Amino acid sequence: MAKLTINGTVREVAVEADTPLLWVIREQLELTGTKFGCGMAQCGACTVHLDGRAQRSCVLPAARAVGHEITTIEGLARGDRLHPVQEAFIDQDVPQCGYCQCGQVMSAAALLAKQRNPTDADIDAAMSGNICRCGTYQRIRAAIKQAAGRMAGGVRS
């Protein structure tokens, strides 16, 4: 048994220590917004926050997440109020198939948490680990800028 702090709640899980956090989140905790895409930290579909930083959960053994604050896409909104990145993704009509989008949102939210006004180069650096086969990159960039603007405007402090 291991205790994981997920979305502000301590959850007990029974897993082998080497099980990637991704599968614990998906199969044991039934939080399926975090996706499996490559299993090698190459596509970003599994991105969660570990102590506020973007982390590929498909390569992180669950045991190494013990003692850290894990946030999944399900824990990003505050109650019914979506994170500004989620709102901006909806507003920019970003998703297509949608499979990569939770990972994209998590990477973007982590970026904006440390850089309130990211440049295009910052966005490239933070987001190039997240693949979108539908090609929504242009809209993701626009959404990140929109969210940055709203956050700077005090919509969410």
Place this chain on the structure above:
Amino acid sequence: MMGRASRRDFLRTTALSGGILLAFRVPALAQSVPAAPGAMGAPDFAPNAFIRISKQNVVTILVNKSEMGQGVYTSLPMLIAEELEVELAKVRVVAAPVDVAYAHPQFGIQFTGGSMSIASEWERFRQAGATAREMLLSAAADTWKVDRATLRAENGRVLGPGGRSLTYGQLVDKARTVPVPKDVPLKDPSQFKIIGKPTKRLDSRVKVTGVATFGLDATVPGMLVALVARPPVFGGTVKQVSADRARAVRGVKHVLSVPSGVAVVADSFWAAKKGRDALEIEWEVPPASAVDTDALVVEYTRLAKTPGARVLRTGDVEAALGGAAKRLDADYDMPYLAHATMEPLNCLVRISPDRCEIWTGTQLQTVDQGNAARAAGLKPEQVEINTLFLGGGFGRRATPSSDFIVEAVHVAKGAGAPVKTIWTREDDLRGGYYRPMWHSAISAGLDGGGKPIAWKHTIVGQSIIEGTPFAGGFIKDGVDATSVEGAADLPYTVPAIAVDLHSPKSVVPVLWWRSVGHTHTGFVVESFLDELAQAAGKDPYQFRRELLSGHPRHLGVLDLAAQRSGWGTPPPAGQARGIAVHSSFGSWCAQVAEVSLSGNAIRVHRVVCAIDCGRAINPETIRAQMEGGIVFGLSAALYGQITIKEGRVQQTNFGDYPVLRMDAMPKVEVHIVPSTEKPSGIGEPGTPLMAAALCNALFALTGRRIRSLPLVRHGFESA
């Protein structure tokens, strides 16, 4: 241990803010919807297969096309909402079950593909909405005993004289007794309130909050997870297997022999994976499996020098070539490509003696139902398919063999428990069903004035259709129409044309890949046209214009893209422009790419895209599909290749099968040609031109002509 799954996963509806109710999570509900009783026990108003209205005033639209990113869960409901007079944001959208009522009107099966969802449903969905509206009006007239002509439908209500008003929900009982009228007149387009307006997707919220259910997310009580060890070569089989070590892995429940390989069934993905890694399998590798793609290029090149099946003959091409002032000959090569959908393949199956339930993302429900029934030993009507969101399709989930579904049925049958079979990324990339390798030998002759007088094109590549249930409809006189689409219908004025086709066979499974035959013909024809323009000493845009008389819609997009890109004005410093125009899936598209080169590093800065897809239903979706089609084409042009040595696929994951990422994304500008013509395809037409526009720009930049893809094979990299 697997999680505590429950029915609530399938019965949960998602109430969203602002009163919007979406029900993308309720495929199980969809199964019960066609039957008359509603969810609350009171019968719904069910005027046809596509609409249900409950007494609680909830309008449910059953969509028969799979949502794989192309926006059908928004654009198809728009068609019904327009005629039904309901607010789009308030409708519930659910996936239709498999039923003949949802089949394509011409093809007779339920599927999503060929960029034809809007085209095939344009009339039927509006008719469905209009019919329901008329029945509700009749119900209100009967309720109020007033002349029907005095009533109108608006925003989910029927309004009558003296301020009378009833919601659709209040009219359900009466409406159910109204005979279904035939051929209800449809709105004049000038009255459209929804169709043609840029409309945001209805499924964005569930997709950015993690609520949307994809195949990978499906669970049922007692579900196990399987991974399958498949042969290392196509056509290989299991000779001998030792499963002791696999069975010793904690969590592994079964090791099963299935037709496609050896399945390890466990209580979690990780246990199944460790179990599979521990299998010791000796494979039987037949000689035909020893495919080598380098050798195939040589073989295809040789084959192209011999006559193939006749596709097209206009005039005497050999005589015209012989009499030409200038003759050009070129060979073009394109590799196998994987679809590489973001969601690796997966399929959940639950079997009982008289029923087989399937949860997956598929594009080919009717065929899957038949194939699954055969594998399960049941009748097709005993197979229920719950279509979930597809994490990308691009053709991979429209497999005539239903490979990933049939396999999952065998696994669940063998395990005697519900099993979700999951493919890893490596399984997905190496598991076949690729865009075929293509070779083109192409020759043309120009007269003294630089006008093309002869065009000879010999195409070599595996047939996608052969051996599938679709062969009868698509293969004629040895020609698979999908192999030559875009080449057999050359729009350019050339008096003598010959097109031939060779369809060599291989153990490598092939499949449609976003834009199918156009993926290669669009590149070859539009690159070679550029070669001719250069040989004629003409501007590539003007050269095309001169040869496109009688093709106004080609000219329309070509002119629009040229104009908006600033063709004819100097490009930004260090950049060059390339242009291409191509018609596919009933639409016309032109693209101009602005490209620079720094050392070997290619940068595509901007792509200007013009699209004529007839009447625009949702301009927002059209723009998104052009952006996506361009990125898909650009990924393939820059890096896409599946290579095979000694029968083994060499690529494994996104590290060696790279795709475009954020840092290489060009600025994409989409311009839609205003049109009142019938709506046509948008999912695929953006893809086939990108490689040509890019390589034509590279030629303008460097004088170097690229005739094979991907560009990384030529020493280029992506900046």
